[in-house]
Amino acid sequence: EAQVTQNPRYLITVTGKKLTVTCSQNMNHEYMSWYRQDPGLGLRQIYYSMNVEVTDKGDVPEGYKVSRKEKRNFPLILESPSPNQTSLYFCASSFVGVQYFGPGTRLTVT
Amino acid sequence: QQQVKQSPQSLIVQKGGISIINCAYENTAFDYFPWYQQFPGKGPALLIAIRPDVSEKKEGRFTISFNKSAKQFSLHIMDSQPGDSATYFCAAANSGNTPLVFGKGTRLSVIA
Numbered sequence: 001e002a003q004v005t006q007n008p009r010y011l012i013t014v015t016g017k018k019l020t021v022t023c024s025q026n027m028n029h030e031y032m033s034w035y036r037q038d039p040g041l042g043l044r045q046i047y048y049s050m051n052v053e054v055t056d057k058g059d060v061p062e063g064y065k066v067s068r069k070e071k072r073n074f075p076l077i078l079e080s081p082s083p084n085q086t087s088l089y090f091c092a093s094s095f096v097g098v099q100y101f102g103p104g105t106r107l108t109v110t
Numbered sequence: 111q112q113q114v115k116q117s118p119q120s121l122i123v124q125k126g127g128i129s130i131i132n133c134a135y136e137n138t139a140f141d142y143f144p145w146y147q148q149f150p151g152k153g154p155a156l157l158i159a160i161r162p163d164v165s166e167k168k169e170g171r172f173t174i175s176f177n178k179s180a181k182q183f184s185l186h187i188m189d190s191q192p193g194d195s196a197t198y199f200c201a202a203a204n205s206g207n208t209p210l211v212f213g214k215g216t217r218l219s220v221i222a
Contacts, residue, residue, distance in 0.1 A: 004153075033209065040119070040215035043154070043199060058209060081183050090153050097203060099210060101153030 002027045004102035006091050012108045013081055021076045021105050023091030029093040032074040033058065034066065036087040037104075043090070049074055081109045114202050116213025123220050129187040131216045133200035136181065140202040143212070145174065145185050148197045157198070158185070190220045 004025045013019055027031065033048035035058075045058030051066040063085055065077040074093075078085060086109050091102040114119045115134045133143075160167045160174040160183065163170035167174045173186040187194055200213040 016189065042116075043212040045209055048209055092153075097144070097159075097205070097210075098156050099144075099146075099154075101155065103153050104151075 002100070004091055004093055004100050006089075006102040006105050008105060009103065010106050012052065012110065014110055015082055016080050018077050019081060019107075021035050021078075021091075021107070022091060023074045023076065023102060025091075025093040025095060025100070026072065027095065027100065028071065029095050029100075030043075032068070033092050033094070033099075034064070034074070034076050035090045035092065036060065037090060038087050046076070046089075081107075083109050085109050086110035114200055114211050114213045116200050116216060117131075119214070120217045121125055121219070122220065123187075123190045124131070125190065125192060125220055125222045127190050127220075128179060129185075129194065129218055129220070131185045131198055131218070132182065133184065133202075133213050134182045135202045135211075137202070137211075138181070138184045139204050140211075142203045143174070143176065144201050145172075145200065146199040146201075146212075148199065148215075150196075154197075154199055179196050187218075190212060190218075192220045194218060195220050 005021045030051045034046040035043045044060045049055045049064040089105045092099040145157045146154035147157040148154040171188045176183045197215045197217050199215045201210040203210045
């Protein structure tokens, strides 16, 4: 089944404790991206990647890192999470403009 | 900054009625306008999309109307059903795999 998977689905952590949210797609898509979704603010892009080893900042990149060492994986790294990064995070892969979203990761930073 | 403005923020429609969600964009280089549907606890999924060479696209009960001169596009849901209750996002992009710019979403509730 063609899909985008994210792990973990839920995470509660404390301020400053580094964490990684994994994202993997099995559709051989070159384009992948990360979004955060907050009430009243919609979907905001954090980072995107046009291909392996090519990443670029989206609208809200501060406090996040990404890497794209292989086509299928695009992890999101929070080196020092803060409470304002409490949000619902979505990974997506894209082909000819159609975004395929993962199921989401709900992150709470206390 | 490139923006897509979406309205209303929330919408309540009676079962069988027409739901209408509007979006406006600024960047005249946009040439791809999708709508995404998101159910609670799920990621958004593509519902329907249009390119500016046509003024309307219909798929079942869902229709996109596009007005290039006004830089506006809208989603119409005919015969709205409780199962249509979801959050809807409009978006816009240049051709190909360039970043989508999303509207802020509309929470639709269809009541019986």
